[in-house]
Amino acid sequence: MKVVVCAPQVPCGAATETIEKATGTTLTPVSEESSVTDVLGKVTSQEADAGLVYVTDVKTAGDKVKGIPFAESDKAVNTYPIAAVGASKNNDLAQAFIAAVTGSEGKQVLTDAGFGTL
């Protein structure tokens, strides 16, 4: 079976190493890509049989791939903060944007894309 992952030098590759440690497995990939979209691309083009990507990538690929959830993925979750520039001239607009993203509508958009929200 051909497995493709991210190279350890890029964030998704660091996440891959975390998963390997958490599950006690060692992957022998046929390729270590420079970005997670390259991993997904190798799977959607059917060059590779499987790849390790984020939940959100599985969502964007739609029917072309089959996502396989596993419990240990909890160990490799990326948290994205949201913040406004301190000395911004458009402070009101920035606050409105943050409110929109963290509000119910924003959360719905993020959930639909496969993100978890706090």
Added chain:
Amino acid sequence: MTQHSGTGYTGVPPWIYAIAAAGALFVLLPLVAMVAKVNWPQFIPLITSESSLTALGLSLRTSAASTALCIVFGVPLALVLARSPFPGQRLLRAFVLLPLVLPPVVGGIALLYTFGRQGLLGKNLDLVGIQIAFSTTAVVLAQTFVALPFLVVSLEGALRTAGNKYEAVAATLGARPTTVLRRVTIPLVLPGLASGAVLSFARSLGEFGATLTFAGSLQGVTRTLPLEIYLQRETDADAAVALSLVLVAVAVAVVGLSYMRPRTLTAPAAATP
């Protein structure tokens, strides 16, 4: 290759030199900037790390293989394009030269749909157990795809310049076409063939986009020096710059070689005016 008329008149207006200098600077300055950025105390350890040496070795080996493929397929292509007019010749030339102007990533996608597991040829190759994607063969194919036009262009130019007078004479003396090719044509265009081969090698060495798209990236198998530089850039800028300098040095050596070659090879002819 340079020819002097012997009058001492160069015919180049002085202001041309100023613009030429600006053009030369435009190419040289980025290289100087890169050299200035190199972390010299760490230079040797950076370029002699296991991953760097593996990538350099793979690059040299695959580029040599690609150059060999370019010669095998490029020489007949150049001969056909230069010597025998046939319908669709201009079209064939346009298509052979296409990789020169095509973004390499497009070449990679095209190769993927040809030799990939689901590709035009790859599907059949897969049935007989040959898988090209993710292999060193894929790297060689990607490099050959982008480098072939360099050999064809150089050699076709050399063939046209050489003309076919000697070949015609050889033929009237009873030489068969293959003998003419082997004993007259090829020796006559050897300098052009050599510089074309060197250019193909240099282009193979620098190939990145098609390789990344088509072959993937794995140390020792598909991760050539440009891919290693791209990856190192993510975490270790010093290593990326150091390796870039190595690639530049190899490229300069290779291109320098291509300008040495024709002169030494044509020297005997030039000695008898």
